Amino acid sequence: MRYVSTRGNAPVLDFEGATLAGLAADGGLYVPEQWPHFTAEEIAEMAGLSYVETAVRVMAPFVGDSLDRDTLTRLCEQAYAGRFAHDAVTPLVQLDHQHWLLELFHGPTLAFKDVALQLLGLLFETFLQHRDEHLTIIGATSGDTGSAAIDAVAGREGIDIFMLHPRGRVSDVQRRQMTTVLSPNVHNIAIDGNFDQAQALVKAMFNDPGFSGRFTLSAVNSINWARLMAQIVYYFYAAVRLGAPECPVAFSVPTGNFGDVFAGYVAAKMGLPVAKLIVATNINDILHRALTSGDYSAGEVTPTAAPSMDIQVSSNFERLLFDLNGRDGAALAEQMQTFETTRAIRLTNAQREGAAKLFTSARIDPDDMALAMRRTWERSGELVDPHTAIGLAAARSVDLDPAIPVVTLATAHPAKFRDAVERSTGTRPILPSRIGDLFEREEKYDVVHATFDDVTAHIAELATPKA
Ligand SMILES: Cc1ncc(COP(=O)(O)O)c(C=O)c1O
Numbered sequence: 441m442r443y444v445s446t447r448g449n450a451p452v453l454d455f456e457g458a459t460l461a462g463l464a465a466d467g468g469l470y471v472p473e474q475w476p477h478f479t480a481e482e483i484a485e486m487a488g489l490s491y492v493e494t495a496v497r498v499m500a501p502f503v504g505d506s507l508d509r510d511t512l513t514r515l516c517e518q519a520y521a522g523r524f525a526h527d528a529v530t531p532l533v534q535l536d537h538q539h540w541l542l543e544l545f546h547g548p549t550l551a552f553k554d555v556a557l558q559l560l561g562l563l564f565e566t567f568l569q570h571r572d573e574h575l576t577i578i579g580a581t582s583g584d585t586g587s588a589a590i591d592a593v594a595g596r597e598g599i600d601i602f603m604l605h606p607r608g609r610v611s612d613v614q615r616r617q618m619t620t621v622l623s624p625n626v627h628n629i630a631i632d633g634n635f636d637q638a639q640a641l642v643k644a645m646f647n648d649p650g651f652s653g654r655f656t657l658s659a660v661n662s663i664n665w666a667r668l669m670a671q672i673v674y675y676f677y678a679a680v681r682l683g684a685p686e687c688p689v690a691f692s693v694p695t696g697n698f699g700d701v702f703a704g705y706v707a708a709k710m711g712l713p714v715a716k717l718i719v720a721t722n723i724n725d726i727l728h729r730a731l732t733s734g735d736y737s738a739g740e741v742t743p744t745a746a747p748s749m750d751i752q753v754s755s756n757f758e759r760l761l762f763d764l765n766g767r768d769g770a771a772l773a774e775q776m777q778t779f780e781t782t783r784a785i786r787l788t789n790a791q792r793e794g795a796a797k798l799f800t801s802a803r804i805d806p807d808d809m810a811l812a813m814r815r816t817w818e819r820s821g822e823l824v825d826p827h828t829a830i831g832l833a834a835a836r837s838v839d840l841d842p843a844i845p846v847v848t849l850a851t852a853h854p855a856k857f858r859d860a861v862e863r864s865t866g867t868r869p870i871l872p873s874r875i876g877d878l879f880e881r882e883e884k885y886d887v888v889h890a891t892f893d894d895v896t897a898h899i900a901e902l903a904t905p906k907a
Pocket residue numbers: 551552583584585662694695696697698699700701748749827828851852
């Protein structure tokens with residue numbers, strides 16, 4: 441499989457190259473040159489497969505010649521068998537006759553990010569084995585990517601990770617999951633700013649030849665295609681259990697950077713019968729506005745009780761706009777440059793009409809989020825975190841054929857957001873025993889001004905330059 445940039449002006453790479461590069465050299469994002477496709481018979485054959493077997497089937501076409509089948513299978517076994525606290529890896533839980541939760545938080549750091557990052561850590565290690573390179577990973581987090589990426593690469597030879605988080609804007613559990621990992625290759629940086637600023641700094645570092653030329657940079661955010669590839673798997677895994685390919689399934693996805701829901705779009709492109717993708721946002725609603733009125737304009741980020749979704753520049757939306765624009769890289773580059781300068785664009789008619797075929801959206805305010813947490817607890821006995829609650833509230837707000845199962849992606853364990861869950865339900869979720877001592881552990885992180893010069897100077901002091 442070959443990978444092209446959404447902005448049409450970067451080298452075409454294979455899977456290994458795209459995984460190590462992270463971001464394309466022209467500022468765009470790598471996407472497969474074409475979408476692989478499964479027939480209905482091939483999807484039916486996935487019924488009864490284990491998570492690992494499903495993962496290998498779904499990801500093999502994307503990996504192409506970069507890994508042989510045995511190696512891909514071994515890596516999936518290492519990533520999923522044993523590292524997740526549930527045999528099904530991503531189990532389904534039924535709430536009522538139509539609604540289901542897809543629990544994606546059974547990994548080591550209690551959020552859906554583990555599903556992709558456990559594999560990505562192993563991919564980096566495998567690809568580095570035949571290269572004489574030291575990888576410098578630079579990432580930005582609104583709380584969950586950071587800990588999952590750190591868990592995946594802490595202590596690995598030949599890799600350093602620098603993770604930027606917005607100071608004071610992540611939950612105490614989220615922060616400690618990052619800052620209590622004391623491996624010498626882990627570098628946590630708290631910036632005075634929000635996630636969008638952290639993400640912009642990361643992209644600027646990749647795009648600055650003076651900085652990126654000195655190090656072998658890579659990315660762990662969902663700008664890295666390999667992240668999304670691994671997230672496609674659970675759409676297949678859930679849908680075949682609910683009757684696909686005969687029966688279509690809808691998914692409601694709590695959304696910030698548009699990565700998780702874009703993985704659902706790719707699953708649909710690959711032949712999975714997806715009835716609807718519900719883009720569930722909090723009051724930081726750029727995606728809801730874009731999908732309902734074509735207005736993709738970034739406002740100020742407002743802190744909420746669902747902090748991982750406090751995002752106003754949704755990186756992966758670029759991948760959708762590219763696909764819906766007839767994959768015209770030059771036109772997309774112009775559109776994205778306008779967005780980068782003015783922080784606002786209007787979607788073209790082709791983009792709006794194309795998106796409307798599969799996507800719908802809902803903006804959930806804090807009261808409805810709290811109500812969804814309380815009702816789910818009272819009616820189903822399930823504690824859900826604020827992000828999942830937004831997905832559930834959105835799922836229930838959309839008018840869908842009652843015969844179609846609606847799966848809400850449960851993206852984080854409620855214990856990551858204990859205060860918010862307790863406020864809404866009166867019940868305080870307990871930290872799972874594997875991180876039960878989190879509040880006794882020592883923390884280590886640096887506070888750095890959110891400017892390009894300060895952050896790059898800090899990283900350059902600690903990172904290993906190219907030989
Ligand atoms: C718990 C949680 N839910 C939802 C999201 C949104 O996912 P995405 O950014 O892929 O849209 C995030 C962060 O990305 C998250 O950490």
